[in-house]
Amino acid sequence: MPWWFWVLLWIALIALSLLLHVTLGYRLFRNFMATVQELGAAGERFSNISPTPETSDVEAVSERPAPGSAIFASPGQMRHDYLTAKAFRQEVRRQKRVQRKAERGQPQSLHDIEFR
Structure with a gap:
């Protein structure tokens, strides 16, 4: 070539x-x-969203303490607040679980049924 x-x-x-x-x-x-x-x-689109999250009626009733107030609170009060908030979160999760299972037609767990 x-x-x-x-x-x-x-x-x-x-x-x-x-x-x-x-x-x-x-x-x-x-x-x-x-x-x-x-x-x-x-x-x-997202700049128009309000910075405060929407709260339910239950959360609106229970007001949160001011930031930094835990430093001056008693340990007993802080333990009470922690256990109360923990029980509230567990109850909310249980209610969501019961609602989700009811929507799907699944059987409810005995732990989730209220006996009160």
């Missing part, structure tokens, strides 16, 4: 390689710009 064929072959291979890289770069740029636009739209 003559020498000029190899020159043409390498020029064609380099040109195709550059074309491939330019095409991939363009696609990457378009995907990046689409991601940035979606991120901006999500930021606008």
Whole structure:
């Protein structure tokens, strides 16, 4: 094969390689710009959400103590508050579990049935 064929072959291979890289770069740029636009739209959409979470009636009644007040509270009071909050969280989980099983038509656990 003559020498000029190899020159043409390498020029064609380099040109195709550059074309491939330019095409991939363009696609990457378009995907990046689409991601940035979606991120901006999500930021606008979620910026309207209020920073305070919605509370249920039970949580609204039980007010939380001020931050830092545990330092000056008695250990007995803190233990009482902890056990009360723990029992409340367990009860909420139990109610959700009973409701979920009732919606699915599953049998209830004997531990979840109220005997009060």
